[in-house]
Amino acid sequence: MRVVGSLYMAFCALLLALPIAVVCGAALNGGRSMFFPPRDPTLARFGEFFVSEPVWTQALGNSVIVAVGAASLAVLLAWPLAYLLWSTGSKLSRTLAALGSMPFAVPPIVFGVGLGFFWSFLGGLGALWAGVVSHAVLLMALPMVTISIGLQSIDRAHLDAAATMGATESVTFRTVILPQTIPYTISGFFFVLVLSFNEFIVMFFVSASGYATVTLQIFNSLRNGYTPTMAVAAITFIAVSVLVFSAVARWGDLPRLMGADQSNS
Amino acid sequence: MTVAEHIETGPETARAAKPLSAVRLLSWALTAVIVTLCVVPFLLVFVISFGRKIEGAAWVWDFTLANYQRFFVGALWPDDVTFLYLQQLGFSFWYAVIASLLAVLTALPFTLLLSRLSRRAQAAWLVFILSSLSLSEVFIVMGWDILLSNNSGLPALFKSTGLTQWLKDTGWFQVLRDWGLASPRNVKFKTSQFATILTMSYLVWPYAVILLYPALSRLDRSQSEAARTMGAGGWCVARTVILPAIRLPLFGTTLLLFVFLLGTYVAVTVFAAPAQHSTAVAIYSNIRGANLNAPFGAAQAVILLMSAGVCLALGHRINTWAEAR
Amino acid sequence: MSGLVLKSISKTFGGTRAVDLVNLSFAEGQLTALLGPSGCGKTTLLRMVAGLEAPSGGVILLGDRNITDLPAHRRKFGMVFQSFALFPHLTVRDNVAYSLHISGVSRSEAADRAGKLLDLVQLSAFGDRRIGQLSGGQRQRVAIARALAQEPEVFLLDEPMSALDAKLREEMQVELRLLQQRLGITTIVVTHDQREAMTMADSIVVMSNGRVEQVGSPQDIYHKPQNAFVADFIGKANFFDGMTVPGGIRIGATHLVAEPRFIGRSLVRVAIRPERACLDEEPGANRLPAKITFVRDLGPIREYHLESALGRMVVEYAAGEGGKIFQVGDTTEVRLPPDALHIFPAPTAHEALAVAAE
Numbered sequence: 052m053r054v055v056g057s058l059y060m061a062f063c064a065l066l067l068a069l070p071i072a073v074v075c076g077a078a079l080n081g082g083r084s085m086f087f088p089p090r091d092p093t094l095a096r097f098g099e100f101f102v103s104e105p106v107w108t109q110a111l112g113n114s115v116i117v118a119v120g121a122a123s124l125a126v127l128l129a130w131p132l133a134y135l136l137w138s139t140g141s142k143l144s145r146t147l148a149a150l151g152s153m154p155f156a157v158p159p160i161v162f163g164v165g166l167g168f169f170w171s172f173l174g175g176l177g178a179l180w181a182g183v184v185s186h187a188v189l190l191m192a193l194p195m196v197t198i199s200i201g202l203q204s205i206d207r208a209h210l211d212a213a214a215t216m217g218a219t220e221s222v223t224f225r226t227v228i229l230p231q232t233i234p235y236t237i238s239g240f241f242f243v244l245v246l247s248f249n250e251f252i253v254m255f256f257v258s259a260s261g262y263a264t265v266t267l268q269i270f271n272s273l274r275n276g277y278t279p280t281m282a283v284a285a286i287t288f289i290a291v292s293v294l295v296f297s298a299v300a301r302w303g304d305l306p307r308l309m310g311a312d313q314s315n316s
Numbered sequence: 317m318t319v320a321e322h323i324e325t326g327p328e329t330a331r332a333a334k335p336l337s338a339v340r341l342l343s344w345a346l347t348a349v350i351v352t353l354c355v356v357p358f359l360l361v362f363v364i365s366f367g368r369k370i371e372g373a374a375w376v377w378d379f380t381l382a383n384y385q386r387f388f389v390g391a392l393w394p395d396d397v398t399f400l401y402l403q404q405l406g407f408s409f410w411y412a413v414i415a416s417l418l419a420v421l422t423a424l425p426f427t428l429l430l431s432r433l434s435r436r437a438q439a440a441w442l443v444f445i446l447s448s449l450s451l452s453e454v455f456i457v458m459g460w461d462i463l464l465s466n467n468s469g470l471p472a473l474f475k476s477t478g479l480t481q482w483l484k485d486t487g488w489f490q491v492l493r494d495w496g497l498a499s500p501r502n503v504k505f506k507t508s509q510f511a512t513i514l515t516m517s518y519l520v521w522p523y524a525v526i527l528l529y530p531a532l533s534r535l536d537r538s539q540s541e542a543a544r545t546m547g548a549g550g551w552c553v554a555r556t557v558i559l560p561a562i563r564l565p566l567f568g569t570t571l572l573l574f575v576f577l578l579g580t581y582v583a584v585t586v587f588a589a590p591a592q593h594s595t596a597v598a599i600y601s602n603i604r605g606a607n608l609n610a611p612f613g614a615a616q617a618v619i620l621l622m623s624a625g626v627c628l629a630l631g632h633r634i635n636t637w638a639e640a641r
Numbered sequence: 642m643s644g645l646v647l648k649s650i651s652k653t654f655g656g657t658r659a660v661d662l663v664n665l666s667f668a669e670g671q672l673t674a675l676l677g678p679s680g681c682g683k684t685t686l687l688r689m690v691a692g693l694e695a696p697s698g699g700v701i702l703l704g705d706r707n708i709t710d711l712p713a714h715r716r717k718f719g720m721v722f723q724s725f726a727l728f729p730h731l732t733v734r735d736n737v738a739y740s741l742h743i744s745g746v747s748r749s750e751a752a753d754r755a756g757k758l759l760d761l762v763q764l765s766a767f768g769d770r771r772i773g774q775l776s777g778g779q780r781q782r783v784a785i786a787r788a789l790a791q792e793p794e795v796f797l798l799d800e801p802m803s804a805l806d807a808k809l810r811e812e813m814q815v816e817l818r819l820l821q822q823r824l825g826i827t828t829i830v831v832t833h834d835q836r837e838a839m840t841m842a843d844s845i846v847v848m849s850n851g852r853v854e855q856v857g858s859p860q861d862i863y864h865k866p867q868n869a870f871v872a873d874f875i876g877k878a879n880f881f882d883g884m885t886v887p888g889g890i891r892i893g894a895t896h897l898v899a900e901p902r903f904i905g906r907s908l909v910r911v912a913i914r915p916e917r918a919c920l921d922e923e924p925g926a927n928r929l930p931a932k933i934t935f936v937r938d939l940g941p942i943r944e945y946h947l948e949s950a951l952g953r954m955v956v957e958y959a960a961g962e963g964g965k966i967f968q969v970g971d972t973t974e975v976r977l978p979p980d981a982l983h984i985f986p987a988p989t990a991h992e993a994l995a996v997a998a999e
Contacts, residue, residue, distance in 0.1 A: 056429045063426045067448050067521070070459025073469070077462055131346055139339070147346055150354045156572075157358075158579025158624065160596050161617045164603055165357030168364055168610075188353040208726035211693050214713035215720040216740035216791055222714075226743060230730040249452035252581065256604065266452040270582065277458055285455040292447035300439040309442055310530025311431070 071289060078282035100283040106268065107280060111287075114248055114264040116179060121186035122243040126236055128187060129194035137202040152192035159252045162189060167256035177261025185257045186247040193246070194239025197308055201235025202228070234303040241295045249288060358621075365618045367611035375611050383615035401598065401616070405623065408594035411509075411584065412577035415516035416524075420570045422517075423524035428558070430525070431533040442529075449522035457582045460515045464505035464587075474503050511587040516580055520573045527572060531565035564635065571631045575624045595620050644669045645690065645795055645827060650699035652685050652851075659685045661851040662699070667795075672821050672828040674838035677848035678874065683831045684799055686848070690829060691797050692716040703794060719788030720797040724804065725780050727772045733783050734759065734768035740791035758786040761820070778809050785817070789824070796821070796828040802837055814840040835875050839863070847871050869910045869985045878912040879954040882987060885909055890984065895950045898926040899982045908987035915957035917981035920945060920965070920973050927977040933967045949975055 079092040100107045132151055135144040154162045166185050167176070175181030205228060213223040251266035258267060265288070269281050299305055368378040382391070390398035430441055463469040474480045480502050483489040492498040496508055505511045535558065543553045559566075581596045588594070595616055602613030645667040652660040660682040667673050675683040688694040690701065692713035701709045708716060717740070727736050734755045735742070741751035759765045762782035772780065781801060788796060801817070802810040818841040821828050832838050838845050839859040847854040847862060847870075854874075855867045866872035869880070883892035885907050889899045892911065903909060920931070934953075935946035945956045945967055956975060967973060 056425075059425060060429050063422070064444070066518075067444070070456060070463055070518070071448070071451070073462050074455060074459040128349065131342055132350075135339075135343060135346065143343055143347070147350050150350050153358075154354055156575070157621060158575060158596070160579040160581060160599055161361065161621050162357060164599060164614060164617045165359075165361040167603065168360040168614075169357040172360075184353070206724060206726060208722045208724050209728060211688075211691075211713070212720065212722055212726035212728075212787075213739075214693060215691050215716075215718055215797075216743070216787070217714045217717045218740075218743050219714050222743050226739070227728060231728075245446075245450040249450050249455075251452060251454060252579070266454050269452075269454045269458070273454070273582070273586070277461070281458065285451075285458065288455065289447060289451060292450045293443060296443040296446045296450075300443050305439045305442050306435055306533070309526060311438070311533040 071285075074282045074285045075289075077277075078279050078286055080279040080282075096279045096283045099280050100287070104280065107265070107284070110263050110265045110268040111284075113179065113182075113262050114266070117182050117186055117254070117264055118244045118247040120180075120183035121190065121247040122240045124183060124187035125191045125243045126194045126198075126240050128191050129198055129239060130236070132191075133195050133198040133202060136199060148195060151195060154189045155192035159189065159250070163253040163256035166253060167259070170257050171259075176257065177259040179262055182254055182257050182262070182264075185253055186250060187243070189250070189253055190243040190246050193242040194236065197235045197239035197242065198232060200308060201232035204235075205231050235308070238299045238303045238308055241299055245292050245295050248291060361614045361617050361621075364611055365615035367614070369609045369611055375609075378611075383612045384619075386612060387615055387619060401595070404593060404595045404598050405619065407584075407588070407592055408578050408596060408620070409623070411513055411516055411580070411588075411594060412574045415513045415577055416520060416570050416573035418513065418517040419521045419524045419573055420528070420566065423521055423528060424566065427525050427528040427532050431529065431535070438533075445522045445525050449526060453519060453580075453582045456519055457515060457586050460511070460518065461506075461586055464511050466499075466502070466504055466506060470505065471503050507587055507589040507592075509588065509592065512584060512592075515583040515587055516577055519580065519583065520577060523573060523576065524569055527569040528562070528565060531562050535561060563638075567631065567635060571628060574627065578620055578624055644704070645829075646702040647686075647690070648700040648702065650686070650689060650696050650701065652682070652689060652694065653697045658851050660689070660696075663851075663853055665846060665853065665856070667827055667829060668844075669827050670825040671843040672818065672830065672841055673844045673846060674842035675829060675831045675846050675848060676835060676838040676874075677833065677854075679833055681848045682851035683833075683848050685851075687720075687797055687799055687829060687831045690795065691718050691720050717791050717793055718795040718797050719791055719793035721781070721784045721788050721799065721801045723800040725784040727780055727783055727787070729772050731772070732768065733764065733770050733772065733775070736772065736783055737786045737790050739787060744791070754790060755786075758790055761789075762786045777805050778813060781805060781813060785820070789826075794827065796826045798828070798830045800831055800833070802832070802834070810837070811840070817841060847874060849874070866912070866983060867985075869912065869988055872912040872983055872985070877915050877955065877957075878983075879915065879918065881911045881951050883909055883911055885984075889979075890982075892951055895929065897977065897982065898979050899984060900979065902984065903986070910985045910987050912983040912985070913954075913977055913981050915944065915955045916959070917978065918954065918956045919976045919978070920947075920956055920967065921976060922974075923976065925976055926979055928974045929977070931973055931975040933969055933971045933973070936967065936969055947973075947975060 078096055079094070080096070101111070102108065128151070132144070132148055135141075136148050166188075170176040170178075170181045170185070173181075175184070209227050209231075210223055213227050218226065248264075249266055251264065251270045254264055254267050255270060258264075260271075263271060265284050269277075269284060272278075272281075296305070299308070363377075364375070365383055366379045366381070367375045368380050368382070369375045385391075385393060387401045390396060390400070392398075430438060433441070464471075474483075480489070483492065483503070489498060489503075492503060495510075497510055498504050539557050539561070540553050543557045548556060579596050580594070581600060584594050584597055599613045599616045599620070602609045602616065647663055647665045650660060650663045651658060663682075663686060665673075675686060677683050685694060689696050692708075692711060692715075696709065699709070700707060728739065731739065734752065737758050738746075738751040738755035741754060742748075746754075756765065756768065759768055762785055764779060764782050764786070767775065767779065767783075772783070775783065781804070784801075785798075788798075798817075802813060805813060814837055821841075830838070830841060839862075842859060844856065845859055845862050846856050849870055855862060855871045857865070862871060862875050866875060872878045873880070881892045883890045883897070885903045885905055886896070887905060890897045890909060890911060897911070899911070929949045929951065931947040931949040931954075933945055933947050937944040937946070941960050943958045943960065943966075945958075947954060947956065954975070
């Protein structure tokens with residue numbers, strides 16, 4: 052039974068890794084076409100992606116700006132929502148939290164279409180800042196969840212203890228609540244960062260060809276076929292994801308964030 | 317402690333005066349922001365779906381049901397009826413149902429095994445799963461495209477290893493041809509529903525693991541152990557103890573993945589034949605693609621969202637009904 | 642500053658009265674234990690004293706100051722919580738210095754005072770540790786030092802021993818009492834453990850159902866319980882229900898000689914401590930034939946469970962006391978000295994239910 056289980060997990064891992072491995076291998080192709088196994092292996096494509104091809108370097112820059120900006124903004128939006136939900140638990144706060152996670156829950160294409168109309172009325176269509184705001188709203192649900200988990204992990208007796216030692220509500224927030232939820236806030240930030248980095252459907256509608264992120268650039272050139280430089284982008288993105296989630300696992304409690312029971316920690 | 321030294325008022329009056337304005341201000345500001353950013357875009361889609369396209373220009377505000385009529389029975393109704401768009405919606409549902417079921421059913425045993433590992437091993441696996449989860453659809457489609465395309469990847473592998481010849485010899489090749497998975501010369505996965513559903517299923521598989529993980533890792537292990545001491549075997553435990561306990565998350569996960577998959581675009585355009593494209597593809601081509609008919613695209617988006625909503629509501633109904641039994 | 646006084650304090654949650662018209666005064670420098678079964682309202686009362694909970698009615702006075710409406714952070718009564726509520730993101734020293742940091746005491750002075758407090762609780766070597774690296778007993782000391790750092794006028798402890806194992810608990814009770822006597826600080830301890838209360842307290846407040854049942858010194862509470870609830874909750878007692886008759890009490894068919902302080906024919910409940918009943922040959926009133934049904938030898942104490950005309954009862958001897966050793970099945974006589982009998986009015990149906998619920 053145990054052997055069968057391990058084999059099954061290994062099989063799943065293999066299948067999960069297969070297309071990723073293929074893409075990574077394809078990045079080494081010497082020519083302009085994708086082959087697997089790669090022909091005439093070279094690392095020249097990495098140079099193109101990071102340094103020499105302005106299409107890609109600009110897209111990478113945009114991706115970074117959007118991801119970092121969206122992650123920061125999403126955390127700033129999610130904090131008051133999660134705090135209101137935790138401290139009051141009122142009907143209003145629950146409604147707001149539900150509305151705030153709606154963009155993430157519905158098929159992204161619908162929200163993308165809506166944001167496309169929204170920005171065309173507000174004049175943000177095709178502007179990078181509108182892309183940042185769009186991704187922040189789309190992915191706000193993630194830090195809201197992680198911060199809520201963090202807030203719930205605070206023993207309410209800590210707040211009482213702070214009060215008996217002379218802390219006002221704002222001092223308690225600064226000295227007790229905030230420091231204890233920082234790992235969860237950072238996790239939320241990183242989740243948004245990675246997902247924004249990879250998202251392109253909403254970005255497609257709000258960018259209106261005004262600019263492109265890396266994934267959007269690949270999406271736009273889909274009909275012209277793949278090139279090994281795109282595979283380099285894929286490798287970069289996988290590396291970023293693995294790095295970020297490893298960091299979250301290293302400095303935060305990943306199983307707990309994903310909803311595992313506390314008791315077996 | 318000097319100000320309140322001589323409070324003579326009763327406790328009730330003093331407490332009523334406690335200021336709440338900061339919280340209230342925050343609530344109002346948040347409500348405004350959330351409504352603007354999360355609700356207004358959806359409302360716009362809804363309102364514009366009643367708009368009218370002007371030939372050669374964009375579109376104007378209107379209140380016409382023409383877009384919906386076109387979706388259900390075609391633009392020329394009642395002279396001519398076409399169910400093209402309904403058929404597209406049907407394909408959306410078909411792909412999404414099969415792919416989400418496939419993902420959940422294969423992810424379930426995996427997640428169960430995962431939740432039995434040590435905390436460290438779980439964290440390592442989760443990093444892997446999350447990295448795969450966050451990987452952009454374009455990269456995943458790229459990978460499977462290389463793997464399934466006709467002149468590289470699996471078909472080439474089949475041919476060079478002689479597997480194709482073996483299939484032909486044993487007669488299975490004809491079966492594959494009947495299923496549309498082979499050309500006269502070799503196996504062929506593009507374009508096919510098989511490739512579409514496989515990729516879509518792959519797309520949401522990590523989501524399935526992540527969504528099932530909380531419920532499975534909170535399973536009370538002593539219950540399974542108790543069942544074992546009463547003589548239940550592995551399968552019996554799974555059927556009588558574990559499955560009933562996770563029925564709800566299992567059902568919920570399938571529904572969520574299904575809704576998510578309704579909007580899949582890249583996998584469908586790359587792997588499905590043009591005649592078998594889904595509503596999501598049609599939305600694209602209407603809003604930003606060749607057709608440029610925003611009101612009709614909006615109407616399709618509304619219908620997609622409504623059908624997702626109906627499915628969620630129906631699922632909820634079925635579930636409460638099953639619960640009550 | 643002088644003692645703390647509670648006047649007609651009540652607290653209702655929804656429709657239930659958690660605390661019902663409590664009047665108490667806590668003398669300056671004394672340690673008072675609020676003792677009662679779980680759910681009796683003692684923790685709610687303590688939280689109202691701390692300012693964490695607002696009373697539904699009544700007044701709290703500290704000396705001659707009305708502090709009823711003063712919020713917790715202005716009262717600054719040091720409090721030790723059941724879970725200790727130490728901040729996991731701070732070191733031991735920063736936990737202790739927390740109240741000093743937030744009140745703007747300079748870093749060096751705060752560190753200095755925290756050091757002294759850690760000395761006081763014998764944890765000077767642990768200042769830089771994280772809370773997670775401490776044992777339960779060490780955590781409790783940190784919690785005590787932290788609550789004392791602000792030099793509170795009143796020191797509150799909510800079930801401070803419940804997170805410790807049994808052996809450590811007894812040690813810490815003695816240590817805490819010595820520390821409190823050294824500092825001479827007005828202290829209130831909430832506990833459900835009568836041994837803990839009797840070890841530490843100058844005065845014990847026994848509570849049940851949100852009401853004060855008895856206030857007194859530990860000895861008074863034990864030897865002169867004012868009602869059946871206190872007799873039952875503090876220590877062990879044998880109970881019999883009966884009726885007053887001239888010269889004593891009739892229980893079933895048995896007549897016991899006692900000092901009846903009630904008018905004739907009133908229903909009463911009689912209690913006797915197991916160590917006051919005797920199994921001996923000495924002459925005296927209230928001798929009843931009895932049969933030993935079970936013997937429980939705990940080392941320092943030997944318990945005889947016996948069956949008599951009054952029903953089942955327990956008699957207890959300290960080791961080396963009371964000559965003869967009995968075995969199960971032995972028949973003997975049990976003697977209930979009249980001055981050892983506590984006689985209470987029979988509990989009303991309502992009270993009986995409440996006692997039964999514990």
